[in-house]
Amino acid sequence: MLGIDLRPESLGQGYGTDALGAFLHHFFENMGFERMLLSVAAHNTRARRCYENLGFHTNGTHWDAHIGPDVTGDAQFAFVRHLFRRGPLGLESLFYDMRLDRKAWRKRQSDTTP
Numbered sequence: 001m002l003g004i005d006l007r008p009e010s011l012g013q014g015y016g017t018d019a020l021g022a023f024l025h026h027f028f029e030n031m032g033f034e035r036m037l038l039s040v041a042a043h044n045t046r047a048r049r050c051y052e053n054l055g056f057h058t059n060g061t062h063w064d065a066h067i068g069p070d071v072t073g074d075a076q077f078a079f080v081r082h083l084f085r086r087g088p089l090g091l092e093s094l095f096y097d098m099r100l101d102r103k104a105w106r107k108r109q110s111d112t113t114p
């Protein structure tokens with residue numbers, strides 16, 4: 001399972017995609033793992049795009065406790081309101097389950113490497 005968290009001043013400058021891409025090469029080719037799994041909050045568009053750009057696919061969803069401020073009453077976040085609910089864990093957020101298999105990683109590398 002992957003967890004990644006850059007410092008706030010480093011967000012949105014390509015470092016996450018570059019760093020994770022380098023780590024995936026090490027993970028699959030040197031360490032020999034067959035797949036990487038992660039879950040990402042549905043409203044976390046930046047992280048989702050980072051993972052999708054590296055080849056991850058969504059293969060399920062689940063609800064889990066929301067960590068962070070409650071923005072459900074804030075009109076400026078109305079467009080993501082459907083990604084939150086009140087559930088057994090209090091305020092819950094929808095999460096996407098994503099995976100990347102070594103075979104798919106290798107195919108993507110050969111398709112994109114001249």
Ligand SMILES: CC(C)(COP(=O)(O)OP(=O)(O)OC[C@H]1O[C@@H](n2cnc3c(N)ncnc32)[C@H](O)[C@@H]1OP(=O)(O)O)[C@@H](O)C(=O)NCCC(=O)NCCS
Binds near residue numbers: 007017018
């Ligand atoms: C998730 C994380 C590792 C991504 O790394 P990053 O360096 O910030 O992201 P990148 O600059 O590589 O950008 C990734 C994609 O998001 C897009 N993006 C950047 N800032 C964005 C924003 N504010 N909103 C939406 N998309 C955004 C980029 O354009 C890029 O997509 P594209 O190449 O298709 O255009 C990093 O943002 C992070 O650590 N975030 C805080 C913790 C977190 O959310 N961790 C993940 C939990 S699952």
